[in-house]
Amino acid sequence: MSSTGILFVCLGNICRSPTAEGVFRRKLAEKPQLKALLEVDSAGTAAYHVGEPPDRRSAAVAARRGYDLSVLRARAVMAEDFEKYDYVLAMDQQNLFNLQAVCPPQFNGHLSLFLDFAGKQDAEVPDPYYTSGDRGFEEVLDLVEAASDGLLAHLEAELLR
Template identity: 45%
Template sequence: MIRVLFVCLGNICRSPMAEGLFRQMVQQSGHDARIEADSCGVGDYHVGEPPDPRAIREARQREVDITDLRGRVIRQEDFNHFNYILCMDADNLSALQEMAPDNGRAQVGLLMDFADDSTGVEIGDPYFGNTDNFGNVADQITAGCRGLLRHLRLEEASD
């Protein structure tokens, strides 16, 4: 089983959209028995809360339902449970790298490192922006998730 954890600041905008969009791609590719996804935040601001209504609306426009997801904060055990812990921006990456144990198995990085020609690109936080920002963010997440799925298929083929 390949396990992927998507991370943003509060786990109500970017990371739940990434989890939902990626799950849909995995299911459509027929790999849902081998790849699982989850999401969390580096901060505990929204633990137990559903995704932001704007994130829910944007996901729904892409035929993805994320209404059942609830915010949670990253835990130490996540660094050994997941193969990949992928965050949305440099601040989240820095926070993850500080809390990662030396012996953690997860590859920690930016989601956009898997998108074509987007290494090092961040996915900005749309929380304080307008609804259009959520569409742009969802487009970036989609590109990153497509690249990640391609990568995992190649990785899977080499196993």
Template identity: 45%
Template sequence: MKHTAILFVCMGNICRSPLAEGILRKLCDEPGLKGQYTIDSAGTGGWHAGDPPDPRSIAIARQHETDISRQRARQVNQTDFQTFDLILAMDRTNLANLLQTSAPEHRHKIHLFMEYATGCWQDVPDPYYGAENGFLRVYTMLLTGCRSLLEKTELDRASWSGKASSTM
């Protein structure tokens, strides 16, 4: 089976993208999926580089038995465009920033997360300036999206290995 590398990207890499990384890591912690994915997150901005995720992101993840407290924010770099198979932006602003900074030969890897995962052209809202319930809303969106993403990538991986039917 093909190994798949996925990068989640938001603005500062302290709210949405670390949650998405944690959720997908937990979903991939199943027999048959371990070691099949490289999962990471980054921000288009670097002002939080080295910082842990927002305490509210850590808390909502912990409520769902996911530990993201050891993650550290980092900024997207040019190597990421070569390393990752999928680069998934949490919103249209970050999508535009990624497309603007990537080389043309890597743009096919860059997508809006919810559109790629679920088919809905929808931003994952930034909960940073809102109330705590915004983090629960974002968690729920990310969980739904990550489940769909995993189903989609597993289907793609099966077809790459020749296990999928030609009628799928």
């Protein structure tokens, strides 16, 4: 059986999408049967931070909850991502628009906002980059954890039925 690909996308791939990747990977590790069927990555629609690690504030807040983001490095979304990934999940409406603008017509996957999987239609994971303190990063983590749980439940129903 071929793997199902999941790509989390924000603007620079240093705050929200690597947090989503790290959270989802750890939650997925607790589900070995599902883990064997999935490939997970993150990317940004802008190439501002290619090759850089996640924002230190994202990494610190994630680490306090047991998520390790240290091995992740920012990369830009590429045209091939629409061939490789079945789920392309944007953190906010602007990045969803950016993805829709470059999405090839033959893409048969799922392109949506990530928080749709938390039961929050049209809701966005806010960008914490310009916030002071950790509160914005904590909020991102709360939202990402909820959406990750919803996505895992969806994938279990879809792939393990």
